[in-house]
Amino acid sequence: NKGKVRDIYNVNNEVENKDFILFLTSNRCSAFDYNICNINNKGYFLTNIASYWFKNTQSIMDNHYINHHDNYMLVKKCRPIKLEFIVRGYITGSCWKQYSRGERVFCGVRLEDNLKEFQKFNQPIITPTTKDEHDEPISIDEIVRREILTREQTDFIQEKALQLYEKGRELSGEKGLILVDTKYEFGFDENDNIILIDEIHT
Numbered sequence: 001n002k003g004k005v006r007d008i009y010n011v012n013n014e015v016e017n018k019d020f021i022l023f024l025t026s027n028r029c030s031a032f033d034y035n036i037c038n039i040n041n042k043g044y045f046l047t048n049i050a051s052y053w054f055k056n057t058q059s060i061m062d063n064h065y066i067n068h069h070d071n072y073m074l075v076k077k078c079r080p081i082k083l084e085f086i087v088r089g090y091i092t093g094s095c096w097k098q099y100s101r102g103e104r105v106f107c108g109v110r111l112e113d114n115l116k117e118f119q120k121f122n123q124p125i126i127t128p129t130t131k132d133e134h135d136e137p138i139s140i141d142e143i144v145r146r147e148i149l150t151r152e153q154t155d156f157i158q159e160k161a162l163q164l165y166e167k168g169r170e171l172s173g174e175k176g177l178i179l180v181d182t183k184y185e186f187g188f189d190e191n192d193n194i195i196l197i198d199e200i201h202t
Contacts, residue, residue, distance in 0.1 A: 004030040005046075011074070020066065023047075023073045033134060043071035050199040057167055061160045063196035064187070078187030078197050082131045083138070083148065085157060087165040088181040089124045091115050108139025124165055126158055131185075156194060157186055168201045 001008045007024040025043035054065035064075040107127040129135040161184050172179040185198035
């Protein structure tokens with residue numbers, strides 16, 4: 001398959017009779033569902049950043065990472081959950097645009113009045129979206145109501161997403177960086193355990 005940024009290959013290990021996925025992260029740059037341009041070495045750096053974070057967050061939850069080289073990453077084959085869980089530590093971007101227009105509820109999360117752009121939330125919030133041709137905001141209650149996931153599964157994912165974000169914020173802060181917001185994706189492994197997939201903190 002060929003996505004907006006990555007080329008994806010099925011790989012079979014005949015000795016172990018196991019299927020894996022090989023990601024080739026390209027230099028293509030996309031935003032708002034569109035390819036914009038190419039950026040030299042983008043794929044190399046994204047792969048290495050994601051690999052660093054997969055290795056440094058395994059104590060929080062298992063992930064699909066196996067190995068990487070240059071802009072190639074070998075991962076466990078999983079059944080992806082067709083959702084993105086966006087953790088926001090600050091009000092900015094699309095969230096701020098909607099807030100400044102008077103909206104106060106985002107994916108089922110109610111924000112207080114009188115927030116300023118780039119203000120840090122008292123607690124990080126989670127604003128999920130669907131993963132379709134065009135991503136759409138969705139609340140946790142709606143995810144359960146549509147039977148995409150159970151309440152127990154969404155509670156688990158929310159807990160882990162917040163822990164991953166806090167770890168990311170802590171290590172980024174040590175380097176003088178602010179992790180403003182990020183998204184996490186999850187899938188089911190061969191034993192139906194929910195694990196972290198895709199990329200992280202890129």
